[in-house]
Amino acid sequence: MDNLFFLEAKCVHTNNTFYIRFDKAAGGVWCQTYGVKFAPQSTTGTAYNKMEIDISKSTVGPQYKCPHCGNTGYVRCGTCGKITCKPSNTKDFTCAHCGKTGVVNGVIKGIGGSSGMGQG
Numbered sequence: 001m002d003n004l005f006f007l008e009a010k011c012v013h014t015n016n017t018f019y020i021r022f023d024k025a026a027g028g029v030w031c032q033t034y035g036v037k038f039a040p041q042s043t044t045g046t047a048y049n050k051m052e053i054d055i056s057k058s059t060v061g062p063q064y065k066c067p068h069c070g071n072t073g074y075v076r077c078g079t080c081g082k083i084t085c086k087p088s089n090t091k092d093f094t095c096a097h098c099g100k101t102g103v104v105n106g107v108i109k110g111i112g113g114s115s116g117m118g119q120g
Ligand SMILES: [Zn+2]
Pocket: 010, 011, 012, 013, 014, 066, 067, 068, 069, 070, 071, 085, 086
């Protein structure tokens, strides 16, 4: 199952957890395909999001959106490093995990990497 990845996130409006699903396409490019409320567990019970992937060249599928509020964007908090949904056309964000507010000043290049994030 190394061609499927679920990234845990929280909805900024409802504060509910959801998962951003990535599918690995031909050429090793990750595509952000769906926002889902539940991530499947592997047979060993290990959460998919323990894995780290390189999404520097990832693409966003037309069907991706937050399953709770419909936001089509997301931000990684510069304070706690976690993911929160946000409208794709705004720069301001509030972290649903730690409550930090800030302005997005970069793009997320890799999950588990150090480059690019929102900072408050
Ligand atoms: Zn949301």
